[in-house]
Amino acid sequence: MAPVSLLIINARIVTMDAERRVLNSGYVAVQGQTIVGVGPMAECPDSADEVLDASGHAVLPGFVNAHAHSLDILLRGGVADDRPLYDWLVNVGLPAARQYTLADHDLAVRLFALEALRGGVTTVVDQIETPYDQWDAIADNVVGSYARTGMRAVVAQMFYDTVPAQMEAVMAAYAAKEPQIPQDLGAQPGLLVEMLQRIEGMIDRHHGSYDGRISFWPAPGVAVLCTPEALLGAQELARKHGVMTTVHVCESPVDAVQHGIPSVQYLAAIGYLAPDVLAGHCVQIDANDIRTLALTGTKVSTQPVSNLFLGNGIAPVSDMHSAGVTVALGTDDGDCNNSVNMLADLKFAALLQKGRARNPAVLTAERVLEMATIDGATAIGMADRIGSLEVGKIADLIVVDMHGAHLHPHQSTASALVYQANGTEVQTVVVDGKIVMRDRVPYWLDTTAEQALIQDADAASARIITAAGLRPRTDQTWISTRPV
Numbered sequence: 001m002a003p004v005s006l007l008i009i010n011a012r013i014v015t016m017d018a019e020r021r022v023l024n025s026g027y028v029a030v031q032g033q034t035i036v037g038v039g040p041m042a043e044c045p046d047s048a049d050e051v052l053d054a055s056g057h058a059v060l061p062g063f064v065n066a067h068a069h070s071l072d073i074l075l076r077g078g079v080a081d082d083r084p085l086y087d088w089l090v091n092v093g094l095p096a097a098r099q100y101t102l103a104d105h106d107l108a109v110r111l112f113a114l115e116a117l118r119g120g121v122t123t124v125v126d127q128i129e130t131p132y133d134q135w136d137a138i139a140d141n142v143v144g145s146y147a148r149t150g151m152r153a154v155v156a157q158m159f160y161d162t163v164p165a166q167m168e169a170v171m172a173a174y175a176a177k178e179p180q181i182p183q184d185l186g187a188q189p190g191l192l193v194e195m196l197q198r199i200e201g202m203i204d205r206h207h208g209s210y211d212g213r214i215s216f217w218p219a220p221g222v223a224v225l226c227t228p229e230a231l232l233g234a235q236e237l238a239r240k241h242g243v244m245t246t247v248h249v250c251e252s253p254v255d256a257v258q259h260g261i262p263s264v265q266y267l268a269a270i271g272y273l274a275p276d277v278l279a280g281h282c283v284q285i286d287a288n289d290i291r292t293l294a295l296t297g298t299k300v301s302t303q304p305v306s307n308l309f310l311g312n313g314i315a316p317v318s319d320m321h322s323a324g325v326t327v328a329l330g331t332d333d334g335d336c337n338n339s340v341n342m343l344a345d346l347k348f349a350a351l352l353q354k355g356r357a358r359n360p361a362v363l364t365a366e367r368v369l370e371m372a373t374i375d376g377a378t379a380i381g382m383a384d385r386i387g388s389l390e391v392g393k394i395a396d397l398i399v400v401d402m403h404g405a406h407l408h409p410h411q412s413t414a415s416a417l418v419y420q421a422n423g424t425e426v427q428t429v430v431v432d433g434k435i436v437m438r439d440r441v442p443y444w445l446d447t448t449a450e451q452a453l454i455q456d457a458d459a460a461s462a463r464i465i466t467a468a469g470l471r472p473r474t475d476q477t478w479i480s481t482r483p484v
C-alpha cells in the first residue's frame with residue numbers, strides 16, 4: 001500500500017458505503033486528505049506516520065449539519081424561549097444581530113464549533129443573517145473563524161428583498177409587543193442587483209478556499225421574503241459558480257403560503273425548485289408538495305428540535321423519504337434548539353416520526369444515521385467527496401467511544417448511537433485527513449483557552465442583550481405555565 005499518514009485501527013467501522021458495511025474490527029488508512037484504505041484488520045497496512053488505536057470505538061463518517069446559524073449561539077440560555085418564529089426574528093434575532101462586533105462573531109463560531117465537533121459534526125452549512133452595511137466584513141470574518149476551527153463549512157449569506165403584506169402584518173404585531181426594541185426587518189427592497197454582486201464577491205473570495213474546506217453559497221433567506229427575481233437571481237449566480245442555494249421554506253404556518261398558493265407550489269411555478277436547491281424545514285407541506293419536491297429533485301434539510309422549540313410542528317420526513325426526497329438533518333439556530341450537537345439530535349429525529357405516524361417502523365436508526373452522513377452529503381452536493389468511508393473520499397470522520405455503561409448492551413451500533421448515546425461520546429474528529437479534535441479537545445483550544453472562551457461568550461452575550469434591549473428569562477423571572 002502507498003504511504004499512510006494516519007491509520008485508525010481495531011475499530012468498528014460504520015462505512016455508510018453503498019452496501020452499508022459495518023466491519024467489526026477494521027481499519028481506516030488516510031494519506032493526506034484522502035482515504036486510501038478501509039477494511040478488516042487482517043488487511044491493515046503495517047505502518048503509518050500516526051497510528052490511532054480505536055479499540056472499543058466506532059468510526060463513522062463525520063456528521064453533516066445541513067442547516068445552522070452559528071451566530072445566534074450567544075443568545076441561548078433564556079433569551080429566545082417560548083417565542084414563535086417571527087416573534088423570535090423581530091424581537092431577538094434581528095435586533096441582536098446589529099449589536100455584534102466582529103470579535104463576537106468569532107466567539108460565536110468558536111463556541112459553536114467546539115460543541116459541534118464534540119457532537120460529531122465535521123461539515124456545517126452556516127447561514128449568516130447580518131446587517132447589510134456589515135455584510136462583507138462579517139462574512140470574511142466568519143470564513144476566517146471557520147478556517148481556524150479546522151471544520152468543513154458552507155457559509156451562506158442570507159438576504160431578503162421584500163416584505164409582503166401578509167408578513168408585514170405578522171411582524172408588526174410581534175414588534176408592537178416589545179416597543180423598547182428598535183425594529184429593522186432586514187429586507188433590502190430595490191437593492192437586489194447590488195446584493196447579488198456583493199455575494200458574488202464573497203463567492204470569489206472564499207469558495208474553495210482552505211484546501212476546499214470552505215464553500216460559499218447565496219441564501220435567499222426565507223421564500224416568502226424574496227421576490228422571484230431574488231430567488232432566480234441567486235440560483236443563476238450559484239450555477240455560474242457551481243454552488244447551491246439554500247432557502248427557508250414552509251417553516252411555520254405564517255410562511256407556508258406565497259401569493260395565495262402553497263409556497264412549495266409557488267417555488268415550483270417560478271422554476272426555482274431543482275436538485276441544486278436545499279430547502280430548509282418543509283414542515284407545513286402536504287402530499288402534493290412532497291410530490292413536487294420529489295419530482296424536482298429538491299433537497300430538504302429538517303431541523304426537528306428547532307421545529308419543536310418554536311412550536312412549528314413536525315416535518316413529514318418519513319413521507320418525504322417514501323416519495324424519494326433526500327432529507328438531511330440540521331440543528332438550526334443556537335438559540336432555537338438550544339444545543340448544536342447532532343449526535344444528541346438523532347434520537348429526536350427518529351422518535352418524532354414514529355410518534356407522528358403512530359408507527360415505530362417508519363424511520364429506523366439506520367436511516368437516521370444515513371440522514372446525518374451520506375444523505376447530508378448528497379443534500380449539499382458533496383456526496384462525491386464526503387458522507388461515507390470509502391477509498392478515494394476525503395477523510396472526514398469521527399471516532400466514537402462505545403465503552404460507556406449507557407451504551408451497553410447493544411447488538412446494533414446504529415441503534416446504540418441513535419437511541420442510547422447522549423451526545424458526549426465523540427472522542428476524536430478528523431477533517432480533511434487532519435486530527436482536528438483529540439480526546440474531546442480541539443487542536444485550537446486547550447483547557448485554559450476553553451475557560452476563557454466560555455467567559456468571553458458569557459460577557460459578549462450579556463453586552464449584546466443589554467445593547468439590543470432584549471428581556472431575557474432569568475432566575476428572577478420564573479415563568480411557569482402552572483395555573484394560578
Ligand SMILES: [Zn+2]
Nearest residue numbers: 248280332333
Ligand atoms: Zn434556519
